Amino acid sequence: MGEQQLPVVVIGAGPVGLAAAAHLVGRGLEPLVLEAGPSAGTAVRDWSHVRLFSPWAEVVDPAAEKLLAPTGWVKPDGATYPSGGDWASLYLQPLADVLGDRVRYGAEVSGVSRAGRDRVVDAGREEQPFTVHVAHADGTEERITARAVIDASGTWTAPSPAGGDGLPALGEKAAAGRIAYRVPDLDDPAVRARYAGRRTAVIGSGASAFTALAYLAELAKEEPGTHAVWILRRGISGSTFGGGEADELPARGALGLRARAAVEDGYASAVTGFRTAAVEMDGDRLVLVGEDERRIDAVDEVIVLTGFRPDTSILSELRLNLDERLEAPVALAPLIDPNVHSCGTVYPHGAKELSHPEKDVYVVGMKSYGRAPTFLAMTGYEQVRSVAAALAGDQEAAERVELTLPETGVCGGAGLFDEPEGTEQSGGGCCAAPTTLQIGVGAPTASGGC
Template sequence: MVNDLPVVVVGAGPIGLAAAAELRERGLTPLVFERGDTAGAAIAQWNHVRTFSRWSELIAPAARRLLDVTGWAAPNADTYPTGQEWVRDYLAPLAAALGDDVQLGVEVSGVARRGRDRIVDAGRDSEPLSVHLRRADGSEDRVLADAIIDASGTWTTPNPLGGEGLPALGESTARVIEYRVPDLDDATVRARYAGKHTVIAGSGHSALTAIITLAGLAEQEPRTRLSWVLRRGEVDSAFGGGDADQLPARGALGLRAKAAVEAGLLHVVTGFRTAAIEPTQDGTVVLVSDTGQRLEGVDRVVALTGFRPDLSWLSEVRLALDPVLQAPVELAPLIDPNVHSCGTVYPHGVKELSHPEPGVFLAGMKSYGRAPTFLAMTGYEQVRSIAAALAGDHEAAGRVELVLPETGVCGGAGVFDSTAEEATGGCCGGGPSEPQELALSTPVAIQDLGLTAASTR
């Protein structure tokens, strides 16, 4: 960092707040902008879901050091928080500890080099970044920054149901689709699914969570019908490692979903790539595949086919992104689900996350582009390395300070699951080989293997 300008951090989620704690510890000035009205606003949208990561795996080291001096009471390290608990017991206190460094209700609408668009070479190494802001009251502003860490995630840009990466015909106007795991503890939400035919689309951990949740409803409401639609040609690899998984709660998730299928609570449809959604006169819809296969009488669709990065507001800075994953080109080979093997994602930092635009970094889930699963501990290592580099400590920036277990079991361990359903590489064969690190990314339930408890609390 060569001047007194702040480092702007986009997003007050786990990775963004961890970045702010690292920057402050390094003597730099973080300025966090969060468009939601609370820290962890995205996580608050899945308050009802429990992670399969223990608290010990969800707290960033620099954040813990900052919180410890405030008298913060750390949660039990061996327990699994819900989204609500993660925000309430960690992210909200962390944002409070950062004080005025965190501004809520402020959206970053664009980033550029001051006085220059992306085609101008002169001054790109010397002029500060210009960060354009849109505040909750509709007013606009801009701040100058020495660097920007985009930790805004991908939660707001879910992948469509359509099997080509584009919305299926009729998808944009269909009112029966939900792109999140439904909260059946909410009576209004529960009524939408009870006694209805629901299609669950996707093969990642979010889809498994929805299967478990809705299977519990089907047990209680016999008229409830469930269909599970997968693009891949077989289902077994979607269940993960089961008892062999070194993260027991993650293994239990797959076992519970498998038990629901074996109990006949779901009709499984493989090799189905949705091409169109057709409304009918009775209010249901028909899902039509690209081969003409039809799934009729559908009341609700829960589309959990992953997420993708929103790069629109970064159009005036120069990014080097892999053409397939939309991840930084140095990082993409490490996380590509088409070739990546289980347990081999190497902890990485500023070197793999740098772009041609000086001082611009994508971190957290957004750095993974469309790769299947991002993990919290990886993100904490990312921002530690970036902060060290910005402070001029290049030795620390290049050092690996994270040891990750190799479970040898496919299936990610975290909170934001991208569900690349048709990746062909990896040790499971035919399914995505997701990073085997300590978890953060897919919201998942971790109840015992019985199917009688529908709640994910």
């Protein structure tokens, strides 16, 4: 079989993976989507209770919509906001169904390489197709030969830990039964019972943390004794709660305003400048200990929402060029680096920024951002439009920008090591005491000192 007849393997049947398949079909290329889960959007279904801050108009890919139209599929109202469950059932699964046997479920990719060439071998490397090693849900294995590989497997399975140094805090693994790494579904009676009337620490400063705080505040209105302790590694500033009304994605701005209201109304207290070093047991409760040995009053549960990180182990036999900080492609990293960027938009980007020394391998979607935050679905759609054009040999289309991104509404890059508010930074100044922000009525304080 000639290389042009081989499929382009797409890893992951999530929003960006399925969009990649739609664009490849539109280009006359044959995709083969390998999904480890039992259905389209398996990861999305895990957060089916969470509402997107992008409306339907921005989470349906144009090439996918073109494939769906002949089936009688009706696009939801573009001005409304889907939940994760809506996105999966009303769009992702119908799209996967249209693609038919081009999508295989229960097919977990365990590795990708050049056929007959490990990472070290130079000779004849680019002339060889790719070999994709697949483990099926029934226990069988398969080797699939591909002309190109698009990794859209995401980062959902690799949440970042509570530890302020990027590693699990001491005791974090031992306390795993009391620690969650996802926004809780409080409509689930068992989950609701876990947090109702309890004191819960929420670690993180992004949209997921805002969502968890808002959910817990709503629970607190109905269940006395429910309280959240919001743990921030930095200080409170004008950007802490996101862009608010200035955010060009209004629903995202509203998340931050809801988080602010949770604090101001006394349903949550904020502890700033706190980097978790240890999780200790205090009877049947947990105590968080900071790097400076400050201790937070005991909590019943901990929700860690400190972002995700890419797992590139399945690509370890390929030659990737990744930024040493973000684990994103080196040409993309400067555009999204939270150490540098504050307010503003990320430039649209495509095949050029996503390319690697290993030709015809692309990491796209959330995984392409590595550890950087604020990824949008339409960013991924633009990525795969460009990648499909490049694989089809249409360089002009691959380099063309067809997307204008909204302002992020997020200021003060997340990668910065900020001092608590009111503390001036100086060379190496890292020893200021974390502060507990007392806003509203009834918010308990953290104990201890430095």
